[in-house]
Amino acid sequence: MALRKRGGIWYFRKTINGQLFRESTGFADKKSAERRACEIEHDIRAGTHGWKSTIPSFADWWAVYRTTYTPQKSAKNRDAQIVAHFMPHFGAKRLDEITKSDVVRYLNLRRTQMTGNPGHKKRRLVSESTVRRERGLLQSIFERAIDEGHDIKNPFRGIKRGRDKARTRVLTLDEETLLLEALHPRFQRFVRFALGTGCRLDEIRGIAAERDVDRLRGTVHVIGKFRKERNVPMQPDALAALDEQLEADGKLCTQNPQRLREVLAEGAARVRCDRRNLHARRAIRSGRDGSRRAATSTSSRRSSGTRASPSPKRITHIC
Numbered sequence: 001m002a003l004r005k006r007g008g009i010w011y012f013r014k015t016i017n018g019q020l021f022r023e024s025t026g027f028a029d030k031k032s033a034e035r036r037a038c039e040i041e042h043d044i045r046a047g048t049h050g051w052k053s054t055i056p057s058f059a060d061w062w063a064v065y066r067t068t069y070t071p072q073k074s075a076k077n078r079d080a081q082i083v084a085h086f087m088p089h090f091g092a093k094r095l096d097e098i099t100k101s102d103v104v105r106y107l108n109l110r111r112t113q114m115t116g117n118p119g120h121k122k123r124r125l126v127s128e129s130t131v132r133r134e135r136g137l138l139q140s141i142f143e144r145a146i147d148e149g150h151d152i153k154n155p156f157r158g159i160k161r162g163r164d165k166a167r168t169r170v171l172t173l174d175e176e177t178l179l180l181e182a183l184h185p186r187f188q189r190f191v192r193f194a195l196g197t198g199c200r201l202d203e204i205r206g207i208a209a210e211r212d213v214d215r216l217r218g219t220v221h222v223i224g225k226f227r228k229e230r231n232v233p234m235q236p237d238a239l240a241a242l243d244e245q246l247e248a249d250g251k252l253c254t255q256n257p258q259r260l261r262e263v264l265a266e267g268a269a270r271v272r273c274d275r276r277n278l279h280a281r282r283a284i285r286s287g288r289d290g291s292r293r294a295a296t297s298t299s300s301r302r303s304s305g306t307r308a309s310p311s312p313k314r315i316t317h318i319c
Helices: 030-046 058-068 076-090 100-112 128-147 173-181 185-197 201-205 236-249 257-270 275-279 298-304
Strands: 003-006 009-016 019-024 219-223 229-233 283-285 314-316
Touching: 003 030, 009 030, 019 030, 058 076, 058 128, 076 100, 076 128, 100 128, 173 185, 185 201, 185 236, 185 257, 201 219, 201 257
Parallel strands: none
Antiparallel strands: 003 009, 009 019, 219 229, 283 314
16 A cells, blocks of 8 residues: 655555645544555545546547557558447546446447448348457457556456358359350450469559569468468469460559459359359359369468468458
8 A cells, every 4th residue: 555654644655547646634643544544545546535547538538549549550540430339338437437347239230230341231130240340449459558557457358359251152164164164365364363372352462573473382372351461372363364364464453443343243244153253252163073172371272381282172362
């Protein structure tokens, strides 16, 4: 206990949340002074009996977090979009007043709400992956407050994360053949490369053939979402499509991404292929034997010292 004796009286002296407090206990007896010091500290932290709490509200701390930590991220607008849902419920509350039961109710509420993306023709329930992503940011905001010395508990700790539903969107071999037939050769090469690597559209547009393609290992180096780098195995058809593209145009696919999406959507409409398969995060094609074998991780191959060989199945991540 931070007590100091002056003039025969014990004084409470302690730094709480970065602010130094001094207050007389009014007692010369140390045991009585210790009990009174506990009461003083409790009142300070609770902001009662005339004491002003030093713990900021969520809105105040969010302003600090937004100017300090958000600029370091690649997706700078995402933080504000996530917090915009949380702010009406807890913006005015102090960080120490937000309890675990509060955030559990909030997360359950988010699971019942509809998406607000204007690009969605049909609104749907917020996915579990979205709830998990939002929870991750909010938990991080509280963690940074604790790191800064604020005496609070993180209400998100100990809350179990929900499980997202596995995606089963599949582009069949017949659909693939029909789609390629409906496209111009330039876009055929793009689709073949996407199907043979599983890369996202922006990842493909950022590939430099001389710098990123490793023909010996059969891999291509890409920079994905959030500036994450990885080496992706290429199937033989993907490498062939890449060579054909270089021979035809002298460069890889650099068209406007919106134009690529439009062409793919038009091609899917012509062959009556569900556009969802093209816009899906992952559309998977079976191997020749019809099985769905899992692709071996590139990182695991590298760590074992073996050559990264293409996966026996195709995975596309076009959008």
